Amino acid sequence: QYGAEYRKWLSFSVKIIDEDNLGSGTIVYADKDVVYVQTCGHIWGGKTKSVSNQEMNKIKEKCRVVVYYDKNGKLLEPKVYDADVLYYNNLGGPGAGHDVGLLKFIPDRVFDYCPIASANYFIGENYALHSTGCDGGSETAHYRVRVIQTPNANLPHVITTQNSPRPGRSGGGLFTENYLVGVCWGTSIKDGTGNGYFTPLQTIRNYNQLNGFGWLNDVDQD
Numbered sequence: 001q002y003g004a005e006y007r008k009w010l011s012f013s014v015k016i017i018d019e020d021n022l023g024s025g026t027i028v029y030a031d032k033d034v035v036y037v038q039t040c041g042h043i044w045g046g047k048t049k050s051v052s053n054q055e056m057n058k059i060k061e062k063c064r065v066v067v068y069y070d071k072n073g074k075l076l077e078p079k080v081y082d083a084d085v086l087y088y089n090n091l092g093g094p095g096a097g098h099d100v101g102l103l104k105f106i107p108d109r110v111f112d113y114c115p116i117a118s119a120n121y122f123i124g125e126n127y128a129l130h131s132t133g134c135d136g137g138s139e140t141a142h143y144r145v146r147v148i149q150t151p152n153a154n155l156p157h158v159i160t161t162q163n164s165p166r167p168g169r170s171g172g173g174l175f176t177e178n179y180l181v182g183v184c185w186g187t188s189i190k191d192g193t194g195n196g197y198f199t200p201l202q203t204i205r206n207y208n209q210l211n212g213f214g215w216l217n218d219v220d221q222d
Helices: 004-010 054-058 201-210 214-218
Strands: 013-018 021-030 035-039 062-070 073-089 100-105 128-133 141-149 158-161 173-175 180-187 196-200
Touching: 004 062, 004 073, 004 128, 004 141, 013 035, 013 073, 021 128, 021 173, 021 180, 035 073, 035 180, 062 100, 100 201, 128 180, 180 201, 196 201, 201 214
Parallel strands: none
Antiparallel strands: 013 021, 013 062, 021 035, 035 100, 062 073, 073 100, 128 141, 128 173, 141 158, 158 196, 173 180, 180 196
């Protein structure tokens, strides 16, 4: 879905390019000086870059962020920015519930952003939510999804049905009307007919805090 009625979610959704790897992300804070993008960690494979991993943290890593919208609407041509990779994590591999990352880039215009939901924000089964991302490496699009499983001790992620992610949506956001509540990390079937898997809100908040970006958890829109 690309219509004007979905612009709210499309406006803060981006594509991420790291060498031969493609993914998606969400602008969770933006001002005239800096833009922060929340994403998944497995774009960078099984490695972990964090404040606690001192050797990896010394490595200055870059990627590219492709944006399709700014504060004024859709761009005539997508704009590509060089971004700093701040941290990424995928401890335990797929399904372990730790798949999250963060980037930043310097803007030349003003962007919309979507704040991260508060720690006690509740998402229940059968909730209708919004998913965005770049399926197949295409332009970011909007998808309606429905929650069928919330995180528990055995399944540390949100599971959705309807419009399940296809390769390229990894890192894309899961949203309520106003907040980011998850990050896409996988799917049960790659053709869009299965279930979607999302890193949950509390994991996003925890890893931002652990890596020195806890203030992003408390940003709200103007």
